Every structure is written in C-alpha cells, then in structure tokens.
Amino acid sequence: MDFEFPERINRAVASLTMQIAQRAIELRAQDEDIVDFSVGEPDFPTPDNIKNAAIKAIELNLTKYTANTGILELRKAIADKLERDNGLSYSPDEIIVSNGAKQCVYNAIQALVGENDDVLIPAPYYVSYPEMVKLAGGNPVFINTSVESGFKLTPELLESSLTPKTKMLILCNPSNPTGSVFHESELNALKETFRKGNYLILTDEIYEKIIYDGIGFLSVASLGEEIKKRTILVNGHSKAYSMTGWRIGYAAAEREIIKAMAKVQSHSTSNASTVSQYAALEALKGPQESVEIMRKEFEKRRDFLFEELNSIEGIFTSKPEGAFYVFPDVSYYLGKKFKDKIIGDVFEFSLFLLNEARVVVVPGIAFGNQNCIRISFSTSMDRIAEGIKRIKNALELLV
Numbered sequence: 001m002d003f004e005f006p007e008r009i010n011r012a013v014a015s016l017t018m019q020i021a022q023r024a025i026e027l028r029a030q031d032e033d034i035v036d037f038s039v040g041e042p043d044f045p046t047p048d049n050i051k052n053a054a055i056k057a058i059e060l061n062l063t064k065y066t067a068n069t070g071i072l073e074l075r076k077a078i079a080d081k082l083e084r085d086n087g088l089s090y091s092p093d094e095i096i097v098s099n100g101a102k103q104c105v106y107n108a109i110q111a112l113v114g115e116n117d118d119v120l121i122p123a124p125y126y127v128s129y130p131e132m133v134k135l136a137g138g139n140p141v142f143i144n145t146s147v148e149s150g151f152k153l154t155p156e157l158l159e160s161s162l163t164p165k166t167k168m169l170i171l172c173n174p175s176n177p178t179g180s181v182f183h184e185s186e187l188n189a190l191k192e193t194f195r196k197g198n199y200l201i202l203t204d205e206i207y208e209k210i211i212y213d214g215i216g217f218l219s220v221a222s223l224g225e226e227i228k229k230r231t232i233l234v235n236g237h238s239k240a241y242s243m244t245g246w247r248i249g250y251a252a253a254e255r256e257i258i259k260a261m262a263k264v265q266s267h268s269t270s271n272a273s274t275v276s277q278y279a280a281l282e283a284l285k286g287p288q289e290s291v292e293i294m295r296k297e298f299e300k301r302r303d304f305l306f307e308e309l310n311s312i313e314g315i316f317t318s319k320p321e322g323a324f325y326v327f328p329d330v331s332y333y334l335g336k337k338f339k340d341k342i343i344g345d346v347f348e349f350s351l352f353l354l355n356e357a358r359v360v361v362v363p364g365i366a367f368g369n370q371n372c373i374r375i376s377f378s379t380s381m382d383r384i385a386e387g388i389k390r391i392k393n394a395l396e397l398l399v
C-alpha cells in the first residue's frame with residue numbers, strides 16, 4: 001500500500017536511544033552483567049499503604065469510569081497539597097488528573113499550542129517536550145544553557161528568545177536530565193521576563209520532592225497572581241511516591257485551560273485509571289515518611305557519584321541539586337581513539353561505555369546536548385560504585 005504519514009507525525013522522532021537500549025538487551029540476553037545507569041524511575045517499591053488502598057478500592061468495586069478530570073476527593077487532596085506545600089490556592093475544577101504527568105504535558109500542548117506557534121524549550125530538555133510540540137503542529141525553539149551556569153535559564157537568555165510568536169515556555173524544575181533546581185532568587189530574577197508578552201508557562205515539577213542540600217522548592221506558579229494565571233503547573237505521583245507504573249499525574253491552571261485540557265483527554269483516554277486514583281489519594285493523605293527516606297538515599301548516592309565523577313580526568317560535572325541524574329560533560333574524550341577508531345560524538349562515547357565497560361548511560365543528544373551523558377543514580381550504591389569503577393577503567397583505554 002502506498003501510504004504517506006501526515007507531516008506532523010513525520011516531524012516527530014522516535015527515541016534516539018533505542019540503538020543503545022537494543023544493544024543492552026542483546027548483551028543481557030548473553031548473560032552479560034550490565035550496570036544500568038539509564039533508569040528513569042525510583043528503584044524503591046510503592047509504599048504499602050498506597051498498595052493497600054488500591055487493593056481496597058478493587059474490593060469495594062471502585063473499578064468503573066470516573067469523572068473525566070478525576071474523582072473529586074483526589075482533586076480536593078491535590079488542591080490541599082498545592083496549598084500546604086506550595087502556598088497555592090486552586091479549586092478542584094482548576095485541577096485535572098491524568099495518566100501521568102506526561103499526559104498532562106501532552107494535553108496542555110494539544111489544547112494550547114496552535115499550528116506554527118513557537119514554544120520555548122530550554123536545552124537540555126526532557127525528551128518528550130519537543131516531540132509533543134511537533135505533534136501539535138507547533139515549533140520547538142531551543143534556548144541553550146551550559147554546564148558552567150548549572151544549565152539554568154537566565155532572564156537574559158529568555159528575554160533574547162521571546163518573540164511575538166512565542167506561545168509557551170516549558171520549564172522542568174528540578175530538571176531531567178541535568179538535576180538543576182531553580183533557587184528562589186533565580187526564579188525571582190526571572191519574574192519580570194515571565195510577565196512580558198502574552199505567553200503561557202508550563203512548569204513540570206514532577207521531581208519536586210527529590211531535592212538536596214536543604215534547598216527549598218519554589219513553584220513557578222507561586223511567583224504572584226499574574227504569573228499564576230499564565231502558568232500550567234504539572235506534577236504527579238511517579239517520582240515522589242515511586243508510582244511510575246500507576247500512571248497518575250495532575251495539572252493545575254485557570255479553569256478555562258483545564259476545561260480545554262479535559263476536552264483533549266475526554267476524547268483520548270477519558271479518565272486516569274480508577275484504582276490508581278484511589279491509591280493516589282492515599283499517597284497524598286497517608287503517612288509521608290517514605291518520601292523522605294527515598295530522598296535521603298538519593299542524596300547519599302548523589303554525593304558519592306558526584307565526588308567519583310569529579311575525580312576522573314577531563315570530566316566536568318555541575319552538582320545536581322534535584323532529581324536522580326548527573327549530567328557530566330565528557331567532551332574531553334570526544335575525538336580520542338579506541339583501537340584506532342575515533343569516538344566522534346557522545347552517542348559513540350555511550351556505545352563505547354556499553355561495549356567496553358558494560359555500563360548503560362544516555363547520550364546527551366537525546367536531550368539536545370552534544371557534550372554530556374546522563375547518568376541515573378536510581379540504582380543501589382554497590383552498583384553505582386561498580387559502574388564508576390568500570391567507567392574509569394574503560395576511559396584509560398582511550399588515547
């Protein structure tokens with residue numbers, strides 16, 4: 001059959017890291033011991049109280065469709081959370097529950113970005129943002145940030161990127177892949193530029209609960225009523241409660257925006273999984289100790305990994321202050337040779353680490369960066385130590 005895909009599908013690309021993932025699968029199939037530093041989810045089980053709430057929901061036959069935007073109790077609990085943790089006041093009809101934060105971002109982009117609208121995305125970025133913009137017919141416009149400035153967007157960078165075509169700015173705070181976190185002073189410095197023009201701000205705060213060094217988290221929406229009105233706040237349960245597979249995320253914004261997002265969702269997935277919504281309700285209302293236990297463990301691993309990476313010749317890393325990723329600059333090694341073959345870019349560098357060190361990392365190009373690799377520390381301390389040892393040994397083979 002002669003079939004042509006629509007332009008918006010052709011413009012979006014599938015995951016760039018498939019080749020590395022495929023090679024890792026092949027090696028594992030041969031019983032090779034692989035250290036996996038590519039993990040994008042917490043390596044802890046979902047807490048028991050949350051699992052039990054889901055079991056109870058099933059027993060009570062709470063297994064049918066819910067309201068499109070989610071059960072009212074959960075939206076109320078989310079509103080309480082936003083008030084308690086972020087000092088933000090939203091009513092339940094300014095909140096939508098979706099199948100993960102990812103669907104919230106997707107719904108928002110579908111609902112708010114039109115053909116040829118520009119969407120500003122600071123790079124490095126979370127892989128899906130540009131592709132979601134393309135799927136909506138919009139243009140992703142990248143703002144490059146550097147390792148030297150801790151990969152943070154500055155007022156100058158933002159100001160010089162704004163045009164009358166700018167429809168939206170997407171922020172990821174704390175950031176996947178860099179682990180950078182906006183401090184209160186940095187967000188305050190951006191405030192004036194956030195108020196300019198007529199664009200919306202989508203803030204992905206999914207790693208809110210995984211922050212280190214006692215840094216306080218400030219939501220972009222807390223910068224004042226004017227900014228709150230133009231902000232779509234996205235958060236969810238995947239990372240804070242180790243609930244990636246339950247698929248629960250939520251967005252809070254002006255009522256009209258939530259209505260438009262609900263329209264998109266009503267014609268795609270209807271509501272988020274009913275059982276997961278009851279589990280998510282318990283996550284917000286029940287004991288919170290597990291959140292801090294996980295955070296502390298991640299902080300220990302971050303400290304160890306950061307120190308180890310800094311002891312390697314030529315590797316430059318900004319210290320992650322949140323999430324569970326480090327994003328070291330490895331450009332020192334690009335252009336070096338392994339057995340007469342030049343390592344030309346970070347993709348080849350990552351493939352080299354997999355083949356010679358049996359360590360999986362994600363090349364920065366997947367996130368719009370040519371010099372770095374992403375190392376996830378969502379694996380045990382022993383595996384981190386083993387992986388670093390292997391990386392050090394492999395790098396000695398490069399000339």
Ligand SMILES: Cc1ncc(COP(=O)(O)O)c(C=O)c1O
Nearest residue numbers: 040100101102126176236238249
């Ligand atoms: C920045 C960012 N946003 C969204 C998501 C997706 O989260 P969810 O599981 O809630 O869809 C991820 C998952 O890795 C992420 O890193």
